[in-house]
Amino acid sequence: MKNINVFRSANSKLSGEDIMMLSPLQLAYIGDAVYELLIRTYVLNKSLNVNELHKNTTKYVRAKAQADAIHGIEELLTEEELGYVKKGRNTKTNSSPKNSELIDYKYATGFECLLGYLYLTNQDERIREVFNYIIGLEI
Numbered sequence: 001m002k003n004i005n006v007f008r009s010a011n012s013k014l015s016g017e018d019i020m021m022l023s024p025l026q027l028a029y030i031g032d033a034v035y036e037l038l039i040r041t042y043v044l045n046k047s048l049n050v051n052e053l054h055k056n057t058t059k060y061v062r063a064k065a066q067a068d069a070i071h072g073i074e075e076l077l078t079e080e081e082l083g084y085v086k087k088g089r090n091t092k093t094n095s096s097p098k099n100s101e102l103i104d105y106k107y108a109t110g111f112e113c114l115l116g117y118l119y120l121t122n123q124d125e126r127i128r129e130v131f132n133y134i135i136g137l138e139i
Contacts, residue, residue, distance in 0.1 A: 014120065016121070019117070019120045019121060022116075022120075023091070024084070024087040024088040024090075024091040024109070024113045025088075025091055025093065025109070025113075026116070027084065027088065027112070027113045027114075027116030027117050027120070028088050028091075028109050028110075028112035028113040028116055029112075029116065030115075030116035030119060030120060031111070031112035031113055031114065031115030031116030031117070031118075031119065032112045032115075032116075034115045034116065034119045034127070035061065035066070035111075035112060035115050036057070036061055038127075038131050039057050039060045039061055040053070040057055042060075042135065043056040043057050043060075060134075062099070062100065063097060063099075063100035063101075063104045063105045063107075063108040064100055064101070064104045064108075066104075066107065066108035066111045066112070067103070067104040067105075067107035067108050067111070068137070069111060069134045069137060070085060070107050070108075070110060070111040070114075071107070072133070072134065072137045073130060073133055073134060073137075076129075076130070076133060077114075081114055081117075081118075084110070084113050084114045084117045085107075085110035085111065085113065085114050086110065087110070087113060088109045088110035088111070088112060088113025088114065089106045089107055089109060089110030089113075090106075090110075091109060091113075093109070114130075115127065115130075118130070
């Protein structure tokens with residue numbers, strides 16, 4: 001039986017060309033969900049209550065932590081991947097960060113844009129490499 005990613009199969013209408021036409025904020029929208037699910041799965045521990053799980057998750061998903069993560073992995077990224085980080089970072093948004101510095105918010109958006117691109121282009125092994133490296137960083 002073939003292993004199917006149920007999340008990716010939720011929208012089978014997106015072609016490779018469609019993915020390339022998505023805005024950086026659309027990619028970041030998906031990348032945010034991908035990273036959140038990765039972190040929530042990573043911190044899951046049967047001995048922690050939901051409040052403790054949430055606190056552990058927040059350490060990784062807040063804008064400052066994502067900005068630190070992208071700075072920590074920049075050397076590992078390809079030129080194409082760095083391009084997606086820059087597109088996300090440089091995108092003008094209509095919202096302002098509530099609990100973070102603007103520069104951290106912009107880098108977090110770049111990080112999420114990268115993850116969204118990797119996810120939608122089926123680069124699961126690359127996501128795993130990036131994620132494992134980030135988890136090894138002192139965030």
